Amino acid sequence: KAWLNVQLIEDKERREAYASLLGQVSVECKPTLVLQTALKELQQGIQALLGIAASVKEGSASRAEEENAGGLRIRLCPEANTQGERSQREDGFELQYMQAANGNEAIYLIGGSDKGIMYGVFHLLRMVASGKRAAELNTKESPANELRMINQWDNADGTIERGYAGRSIFYGNGRIASDLGRIRDYARLLASIGLNAISINNVNVHELETRFITEEQLPEVARLADLFRAYGIALFLSVNFAAPLQLGERNTADPLDAGVQSWWKDTAARIYSHIPDFGGFVVKADSEHRPGPFTYGRDHADGANMLAEALADYSGLVIWRCFVYDCMQDWRDRKTDRARAAYDHFKPLDGRFRSNVLLQIKNGPMDFQVREPVSPLIGALKETNQMVEFQITQEYTGQQRHLCYLVPQWKQVLDFDSYAQGEGSQVKRIADGSLYGTAHSGIAAVSNIGDEESWTGHILAQANFYGYGRLVWNPELTAEQIALEWAAATFGYNPTVTTVIIGMLMKSWAIYEAYTAPLGVGWMVAPNHHYGPDVDGYEYSRWGTYHFADRDGIGVDRTQASGTGYTSQYSEPNASLYENAATCPDELLLFFHHVPYTHILQSGKTVIQHIYDTHFGGADEAERLREQWAELEGQIDEASFVHVAERLAEQAEHAKHWRDVINTYFFRKSGIPDADGRVIY
Ligand code: GCW
Numbered sequence: 001k002a003w004l005n006v007q008l009i010e011d012k013e014r015r016e017a018y019a020s021l022l023g024q025v026s027v028e029c030k031p032t033l034v035l036q037t038a039l040k041e042l043q044q045g046i047q048a049l050l051g052i053a054a055s056v057k058e059g060s061a062s063r064a065e066e067e068n069a070g071g072l073r074i075r076l077c078p079e080a081n082t083q084g085e086r087s088q089r090e091d092g093f094e095l096q097y098m099q100a101a102n103g104n105e106a107i108y109l110i111g112g113s114d115k116g117i118m119y120g121v122f123h124l125l126r127m128v129a130s131g132k133r134a135a136e137l138n139t140k141e142s143p144a145n146e147l148r149m150i151n152q153w154d155n156a157d158g159t160i161e162r163g164y165a166g167r168s169i170f171y172g173n174g175r176i177a178s179d180l181g182r183i184r185d186y187a188r189l190l191a192s193i194g195l196n197a198i199s200i201n202n203v204n205v206h207e208l209e210t211r212f213i214t215e216e217q218l219p220e221v222a223r224l225a226d227l228f229r230a231y232g233i234a235l236f237l238s239v240n241f242a243a244p245l246q247l248g249e250r251n252t253a254d255p256l257d258a259g260v261q262s263w264w265k266d267t268a269a270r271i272y273s274h275i276p277d278f279g280g281f282v283v284k285a286d287s288e289h290r291p292g293p294f295t296y297g298r299d300h301a302d303g304a305n306m307l308a309e310a311l312a313d314y315s316g317l318v319i320w321r322c323f324v325y326d327c328m329q330d331w332r333d334r335k336t337d338r339a340r341a342a343y344d345h346f347k348p349l350d351g352r353f354r355s356n357v358l359l360q361i362k363n364g365p366m367d368f369q370v371r372e373p374v375s376p377l378i379g380a381l382k383e384t385n386q387m388v389e390f391q392i393t394q395e396y397t398g399q400q401r402h403l404c405y406l407v408p409q410w411k412q413v414l415d416f417d418s419y420a421q422g423e424g425s426q427v428k429r430i431a432d433g434s435l436y437g438t439a440h441s442g443i444a445a446v447s448n449i450g451d452e453e454s455w456t457g458h459i460l461a462q463a464n465f466y467g468y469g470r471l472v473w474n475p476e477l478t479a480e481q482i483a484l485e486w487a488a489a490t491f492g493y494n495p496t497v498t499t500v501i502i503g504m505l506m507k508s509w510a511i512y513e514a515y516t517a518p519l520g521v522g523w524m525v526a527p528n529h530h531y532g533p534d535v536d537g538y539e540y541s542r543w544g545t546y547h548f549a550d551r552d553g554i555g556v557d558r559t560q561a562s563g564t565g566y567t568s569q570y571s572e573p574n575a576s577l578y579e580n581a582a583t584c585p586d587e588l589l590l591f592f593h594h595v596p597y598t599h600i601l602q603s604g605k606t607v608i609q610h611i612y613d614t615h616f617g618g619a620d621e622a623e624r625l626r627e628q629w630a631e632l633e634g635q636i637d638e639a640s641f642v643h644v645a646e647r648l649a650e651q652a653e654h655a656k657h658w659r660d661v662i663n664t665y666f667f668r669k670s671g672i673p674d675a676d677g678r679v680i681y
Contacts, residue, residue, distance in 0.1 A: 002189055002455055002462050003489035006048040006129055014133075019050045021105050021134055024071035028060040029114070037230045038118035041188070042072075045125035070104030072124075074117055077110045091196070091232075092142025093120030097135050105134060112142065115196070115232040119143075122192040126485070131493055141474070144432045147358075147387060147442025148472045149197035149236075149319075150190060151282065156201070156208035162393050164400040165450030165457035170200055174208050176220040180227055182451065189455075191231035193469025197442075199236035200224060203284035203321060210240040210247065213267050222274040234279035236319065241283060241303060242291035243267075254296035255306035264310035272314045280317035281307055282360070287324045300324070300345065301352035308354040315356070317440060319387065322346050322361045322377060329544040337556075337564035338544030339365040339591075343377045347569075351383040355439045358385040363413045365566075366545065368396050369522035370404075370513045373578065373588055374413050376569035379420030379430050385440040388413070388431045392464050393448040397512055399531050400448060400457035402651045403625060404512045405505035407467035407479040414475045419571040428475040443472045458647050459640055462490065463505055480506060491636050500628055507621065513587075514618025515658045518611045519601075520591035521547045521555060524662070532654065533661040547590070551669055553597055554607070555590035567592065586610075597670045611666050612674045615659040622648075622655035 009015045025042065029035065039056055046054045060075075077094070090113040098106045109124065111117030119141070127137055153161040154168040156175070169182040177183065190198065200221075201209045211217050225235040244250035244263040254260055271278050285292030285303055293303035304320040311318060325341035346359060353359070359381060364372025368391040378388060390410055397404040414428040425435055433441035445468050449455045456462050466486045470477055480502060487501040516533070517524040523545045526534040538545045547554055557563030559579050567579040577583050581593045586601045597608035605613065626648040633641055664681045667673070674680055 003466050015050050019052050022046050022072050023054050025054050025056045026073050027058045028075040032114045033230050034114040034232050038121045042121045068100045068102045070106045072107050074109045077112050088142050092116050094140045095137045097137050143473045145442045145472050147197050148195045149444035151199045151444050151446050153202040161202050162395045163450050166452035169451050187228050187231040194473040195469050197234045199238050199282040201238045203238045205238050205240040210243050218274040225275040236279040238282045241285045255293050255298050255302045268310040282319045284321045288327050301349045304357045305354045308357045318357045319360050322359050328542050331540045340566050343569045347380050350381045353384050358387050358440050360387050360389045362389045370397050371520045374416040379418035385438045387442045390445040392445045392468050400461045403460050403508040405508045406464050408509055497635050511618050511621040514614040515655045520588035533658045535665045553595050555594040557594040558592050608672045615663050619655040619659040622652045626652045
């Protein structure tokens with residue numbers, strides 16, 4: 001049940017006060033599919049929280065009744081969709097507490113649409129569970145972002161690319177699951193935090209998933225779309241750009257070929273005949289050996305627009321990923337810089353994409369490292385719909401065996417000022433579409449769930465999923481607030497427990513960073529599976545991910561003055577800030593500069609001493625996490641306690657391994673001893 005693990009309110013007085021208020025629900029709007037979901041959730045929630053069965057009455061009250069009637073009254077806001085503010089307003093809701101002259105208490109839940117009502121129901125239940133009194137419930141909410149999306153990297157064979165929580169809940173043995181129970185639970189979790197879109201298969205589309213858009217498979221996909229529809233979630237598919245060729249129906253996948261264009265049009269018609277509200281396509285093209293328009297001498301705009309044209313009549317969207325770079329680089333080549341790639345590929349195409357295309361840009365220029373600068377492409381596209389891509393699954397951040405609460409990292413990205421239109425051009429204003437007034441925008445993230453009981457492999461990693469949804473709904477929430485909401489909803493409203501958990505979550509990103517790759521340089525992980533330290537694992541490889549450590553220094557020179565020129569992709573003053581080693585923030589120094597180990601950081605320490613200190617400190621802190629958790633024994637359920645304790649023990653040991661590998665490597669390279677004389681091997 002994760003954060004929907006609603007418990008009976010223990011305080012009898014509060015429970016009774018709420019029972020008289022929520023025991024009677026009157027619904028004054030059309031019973032749509034999503035509204036039915038909302039009412040079901042409401043009734044279940046009330047049952048669990050208050051131990052009563054709420055009576056639901058449909059139809060509007062007469063004026064006389066109206067004035068004195070109490071209870072929960074649900075209705076639609078008549079103006080919501082006439083105000084022209086895109087779908088965010090429709091997804092919004094208002095809660096109003098009122099006391100009638102006769103003393104009756106009422107709460108009005110007014111939704112911008114049936115979806116707004118559903119989000120309002122989840123919000124109301126969360127507030128009641130958290131101990132709020134009825135009079136404190138007044139609120140008006142609407143999501144900041146239009147598209148609030150989850151990307152599954154699930155494969156039809158049941159595996160999950162970069163999945164760390166078991167196998168897929170969607171597929172097994174090449175088929176879509178016949179038992180949809182777990183998927184329905186997942187849809188509830190998504191809806192409860194306001195998410196409204198999901199792509200259900202890996203962006204690396206293999207042979208089996210290429211067939212999802214065929215007549216044979218579409219009825220199966222439609223079953224999933226039906227399920228998600230009831231929770232207000234639009235279903236998207238990742239598609240294989242070469243599908244017409246691979247399915248043997250055309251002899252090319254050239255986007256400018258008339259036969260290919262008509263193939264995709266027919267395909268779109270077929271998809272929409274099964275799924276009338278199909279969301280659209282997610283596309284990884286010309287990236288890591290996936291097919292794309294380059295084969296035919298065409299560019300990304302040609303490719304994306306061809307698909308967009310096919311979907312346009314149905315208001316479908318094409319979400320085209322910008323994760324495009326040369327993964328066959330020669331490590332001897334010092335000019336090619338992977339960090340530059342997304343910008344170099346897509347910036348020149350700005351303005352050429354159809355209005356139903358969105359470019360999806362990873363938060364950093366490389367690949368979801370523990371620390372990266374914000375991608376300079378975000379904001380640089382001024383006439384193109386864009387969305388930001390985060391990774392909830394912890395590929396490079398401990399694979400759900402280490403604790404790493406990512407909400408603070410995402411917040412830092414969303415709050416980053418790109419200066420693309422001068423001061424005040426924060427990433428969150430690009431994601432929400434307000435900076436450029438784009439037709440579509442939003443945020444997507446790669447899911448971290450699988451079929452394990454805990455959903456996420458590490459119970460505390462559920463906080464990342466929850467936090468992602470809440471943050472995308474409202475980027476102004478703080479990481480602490482989100483952590484508190486999550487911990488309380490999951491483990492109950494016990495301040496001793498929540499305080500410890502929030503403390504652990506809030507420190508965890510910094511701790512993980514401390515004992516892994518230093519000062520923004522990234523990688524240093526074992527190739528392929530990416531778990532554990534291997535400093536030179538990618539140093540002489542084709543992936544373009546280098547640190548260039550030698551006996552004198554370390555880091556990648558990405559300056560305009562003497563390096564790859566990457567800093568020029570940023571707007572001023574960011575470009576100069578990063579260009580100059582003296583002003584470049586310490587945590588990104590080695591991303592932008594190659595410096596001697598004796599270089600003095602803004603912190604006053606040398607680079608080498610910083611490496612030693614953070615690695616000793618980080619491993620100690622990981623040990624502290626384990627001790628803090630141990631304090632909770634007996635205060636949370638035994639199974640969860642043990643589950644987390646085991647993982648924290650592994651993390652503490654593994655952090656020591658990281659510490660010793662990294663420290664030893666740099667001691668051997670530099671010959672410079674630790675100022676504090678600690679053990680280095
Ligand atoms: O992070 C990298 C992963 C790949 C992934 C790729 C992508 C789905 O290592 O496994 O492929 O990014 O984002 O396309």
